[in-house]
Amino acid sequence: MALESKFSEVAENEFYSSAYHKFLREKKLVGSKCKKCGHIFVPPKPICSKCQGSEMELVNMKGKGKLAAYTVVAVGAPLMVEEGFDREHHYCSGVVELEEGARVAARILGMDVTKPEQIKIGTPVAVDYVEAEHGGEKETFLAFKASS
Amino acid sequence: MQKQRKLGRGVAVVGAGISKFGVYPKGVRAQDLFVEAYNELKSSVDKGFDPKDIDALYLGNGSSDVMEHQLHTAPSIGNRIGLIHKPTLKIEDACAASGVAFREGIIAIASGIYDIVLAGGIEKMTNLDTAHVTDALAMALDPDTEFVAGETFPGIYATIATAHMAKYGTTVEDFMRLGIKNHYNGSLNPKAHFDVSITDFMKRRIASAVKKGLPEPHWADELEFLHDPAQNPVIAWPMRLFDCSTICDGASAVLLVAEDIARDFTDKPIYVIGTGQASDYPLAQREDMTSIMGAKLATKEAYEMANVGPKDIKLAEVHDCFTIAEILAMEDLGFYKAGEAVKAIREGENRLDGKLPINMDGGLKAKGHPIGASGTGMVVEIFKQMREECGPRQVKKKDVDLGLMHNVGAHGATVVVNIFERR
Numbered sequence: 001m002a003l004e005s006k007f008s009e010v011a012e013n014e015f016y017s018s019a020y021h022k023f024l025r026e027k028k029l030v031g032s033k034c035k036k037c038g039h040i041f042v043p044p045k046p047i048c049s050k051c052q053g054s055e056m057e058l059v060n061m062k063g064k065g066k067l068a069a070y071t072v073v074a075v076g077a078p079l080m081v082e083e084g085f086d087r088e089h090h091y092c093s094g095v096v097e098l099e100e101g102a103r104v105a106a107r108i109l110g111m112d113v114t115k116p117e118q119i120k121i122g123t124p125v126a127v128d129y130v131e132a133e134h135g136g137e138k139e140t141f142l143a144f145k146a147s148s
Numbered sequence: 149m150q151k152q153r154k155l156g157r158g159v160a161v162v163g164a165g166i167s168k169f170g171v172y173p174k175g176v177r178a179q180d181l182f183v184e185a186y187n188e189l190k191s192s193v194d195k196g197f198d199p200k201d202i203d204a205l206y207l208g209n210g211s212s213d214v215m216e217h218q219l220h221t222a223p224s225i226g227n228r229i230g231l232i233h234k235p236t237l238k239i240e241d242a243c244a245a246s247g248v249a250f251r252e253g254i255i256a257i258a259s260g261i262y263d264i265v266l267a268g269g270i271e272k273m274t275n276l277d278t279a280h281v282t283d284a285l286a287m288a289l290d291p292d293t294e295f296v297a298g299e300t301f302p303g304i305y306a307t308i309a310t311a312h313m314a315k316y317g318t319t320v321e322d323f324m325r326l327g328i329k330n331h332y333n334g335s336l337n338p339k340a341h342f343d344v345s346i347t348d349f350m351k352r353r354i355a356s357a358v359k360k361g362l363p364e365p366h367w368a369d370e371l372e373f374l375h376d377p378a379q380n381p382v383i384a385w386p387m388r389l390f391d392c393s394t395i396c397d398g399a400s401a402v403l404l405v406a407e408d409i410a411r412d413f414t415d416k417p418i419y420v421i422g423t424g425q426a427s428d429y430p431l432a433q434r435e436d437m438t439s440i441m442g443a444k445l446a447t448k449e450a451y452e453m454a455n456v457g458p459k460d461i462k463l464a465e466v467h468d469c470f471t472i473a474e475i476l477a478m479e480d481l482g483f484y485k486a487g488e489a490v491k492a493i494r495e496g497e498n499r500l501d502g503k504l505p506i507n508m509d510g511g512l513k514a515k516g517h518p519i520g521a522s523g524t525g526m527v528v529e530i531f532k533q534m535r536e537e538c539g540p541r542q543v544k545k546k547d548v549d550l551g552l553m554h555n556v557g558a559h560g561a562t563v564v565v566n567i568f569e570r571r
Binding site for chain 1: 278280294299302307309384437
């Protein structure tokens with residue numbers, strides 16, 4: 001009986017996956033900062049991969065960064081096909097390096113996907129969020145948009 | 149500080165077999181493709197063996213659950229080949245599944261617990277359409293970041309490719325040259341899914357146009373053909389169709405034995421002298437996105453165990469799930485400095501007649517990539533090449549006494565490397 005509080009405790013633990021997605025639904029991008037070595041991970045981690053430290057601090061990311069790597073996908077994952085992308089309508093996905101130093105994979109908006117070779121690594125981007133319904137449930141996905 | 153590891157006792161490969169890779173009709177089950185591979189393995193053991201002596205089966209498989217609606221696959225495969233009541237184990241490490249299964253078989257023999265191990269892999273991918281295979285493979289990416297970002301398997305390697313291009317000036321033509329090489333090798337491998345060169349593809353397209361009464365298409369050479377978006381569409385920029393390994397079905401199997409009994413099976417055993425494995429972060433969290441640290445660490449472990457270095461390796465089978473992946477492998481394995489693999493590619497150094505042949509069997513690009521079967525599939529080729537049994541695709545050089553295989557799971561989250569010696 002006493003352990004029943006564990007269910008909500010785990011669901012709400014700020015350093016676990018479920019809370020990360022809850023923050024995204026609130027349009028907040030968060031990371032964890034290891035109190036021992038200072039390394040920041042986005043999404044948050046309960047245990048630091050750099051030093052195994054388990055004392056973590058939740059940090060709000062400013063949401064500004066630059067494009068570090070990208071692709072423009074023509075043959076999309078079913079997740080994206082459900083959102084209307086297909087072999088005629090491509091989307092950009094990539095990795096963003098945040099001002100705080102952490103990198104994260106995300107959807108990339110505001111690029112000309114018809115000219116993928118002209119997308120520039122280093123393009124400044126700012127956080128954005130994509131809301132889409134999948135299987136009857138509204139979900140929020142991390143995205144970044146070209147900010148220049 | 150990681151200590152230097154060594155095998156408790158020596159291990160050798162004494163038999164190897166592989167099914168034809170390709171698209172089998174629905175209803176064909178992976179377990180029967182494994183029978184095909186196993187039958188070839190049996191006939192490859194020069195002095196024969198009694199299957200009853202096999203101590204255990206280590207099976208690599210990516211996703212028989214999604215692809216074939218089957219779980220608990222290892223005992224079922226064991227049963228299929230008469231290995232009833234023997235311990236069996238399925239290993240799922242995405243596309244590195246059977247590379248890891250092979251390594252676990254080595255570890256089991258080296259530990260002394262087993263003397264004879266069957267290691268292999270299976271995948272029946274083509275029951276699903278491309279969209280669902282794409283989805284199944286993308287499950288091997290990080291679910292909280294990569295999958296939800298719309299990343300696909302080609303997409304994540306394409307992402308690595310843009311970072312490599314930006315840092316080192318690698319070009320789409322470098323990727324295309326790898327496809328040309330691997331398809332040429334594949335054209336000499338009857339077991340390959342696409343046993344056709346790019347030139348063969350061009351001839352086919354011309355013949356088909358003529359047959360339909362359409363104007364005869366013309367391309368100056370293979371590169372021009374690969375630049376033609378109608379022939380080579382983008383899958384995930386900059387990876388085009390001919391940069392991607394193929395979705396197909398297949399199985400492979402190898403017989404591993406303790407070194408001290410190897411010559412009871414054959415006069416030409418191929419010894420495993422080094423093995424290494426490592427894992428890595430999701431792509432975004434890596435310090436350098438143009439290299440796979442897990443590959444470098446697995447390689448270092450294997451080289452140190454074998455007491456050899458990259459310059460000693462005479463031929464290699466590397467994980468080219470996408471053409472960029474072959475470039476990463478060439479650099480991570482230490483064959484070339486970071487950013488310099490393209491020079492070797494442009495000079496043709498890795499062809500069958502080159503200084504360092506790579507992916508002699510056509511690689512995952514042309515031979516095909518039934519993911520669970522790919523790792524031991526590479527071992528099959530290394531075994532046959534080092535025994536000089538490859539016929540028209542046998543490498544030209546004669547001193548093939550040291551070989552290496554490199555098998556990657558997903559985008560490098562798992563990497564396994566094994567080094568082989570002919571004595």
